[in-house]
Amino acid sequence: QKEVEQNSGPLSVPEGAIASLNCTYSDRGSQSFFWYRQYSGKSPELIMFIYSNGDKEDGRFTAQLNKASQYVSLLIRDSQPSDSATYLCAVKESGGGADGLTFGKGTHLIIQP
Amino acid sequence: DAMVIQNPRYQVTQFGKPVTLSCSQTLNHNVMYWYQQKSSQAPKLLFHYYDKDFNNEADTPDNFQSRRPNTSFCFLDIRSPGLGDAAMYLCATSRMTGGRTEAFFGQGTRLTVV
Numbered sequence: 221q222k223e224v225e226q227n228s229g230p231l232s233v234p235e236g237a238i239a240s241l242n243c244t245y246s247d248r249g250s251q252s253f254f255w256y257r258q259y260s261g262k263s264p265e266l267i268m269f270i271y272s273n274g275d276k277e278d279g280r281f282t283a284q285l286n287k288a289s290q291y292v293s294l295l296i297r298d299s300q301p302s303d304s305a306t307y308l309c310a311v312k313e314s315g316g317g318a319d320g321l322t323f324g325k326g327t328h329l330i331i332q333p
Numbered sequence: 334d335a336m337v338i339q340n341p342r343y344q345v346t347q348f349g350k351p352v353t354l355s356c357s358q359t360l361n362h363n364v365m366y367w368y369q370q371k372s373s374q375a376p377k378l379l380f381h382y383y384d385k386d387f388n389n390e391a392d393t394p395d396n397f398q399s400r401r402p403n404t405s406f407c408f409l410d411i412r413s414p415g416l417g418d419a420a421m422y423l424c425a426t427s428r429m430t431g432g433r434t435e436a437f438f439g440q441g442t443r444l445t446v447v
Contacts, residue, residue, distance in 0.1 A: 320378035
């Protein structure tokens with residue numbers, strides 16, 4: 221049974237600070253890793269994806285992957301109130317296949333003005 | 334804009350009455366997925382189509398079926414909805430070319446069973 225674990229939170233971060241979200245996964249063979257943002261009552265929106273060990277930066281977002289530790293993280297710099305949402309970590313077994321995503325339950329992030 | 338569109342946004346159905354949810358896409362992606370997300374839970378994959386090939390997850394109940402008549406459309410049929418099937422149903426698409434397999438979601442259909 222593939223599992224993706226996230227701290228459900230809520231994680232409360234002051235506006236302008238760095239928010240750090242973490243995720244671990246059980247399937248060592250997983251190849252693709254994604255972060256989705258989901259506002260209450262809305263569908264998931266893709267924020268970042270990462271396939272290789274190390275860091276990947278896109279604007280205020282940085283995804284970090286450590287396959288040896290089976291650990292993925294998302295850093296949000298200069299946090300804004302609009303970043304308040306649930307962040308879903310998702311893992312895919314293949315690098316380029318059609319298999320679907322295994323999601324964690326998400327971390328509820330609150331940015332305090 | 335190219336996108337994934339789900340209809341309806343909200344669906345109320347009676348216990349045991351068949352219901353169909355629809356998804357269309359203008360992205361020309363060859364993979365379409367259906368996920369079920371219950372309140373405060375992770376989205377759970379029900380099945381997916383890779384072109385015309387249907388792939389069912391092992392633990393998806395027989396009550397759930399899907400059809401993909403063409404590249405653009407995919408339907409989720411719930412033959413006899415129970416109270417436990419109330420959830421947000423999410424359609425997603427993915428393109429299987431160039432090693433890029435990110436999935437993009439429609440806005441979801443929230444199903445209520447009364």
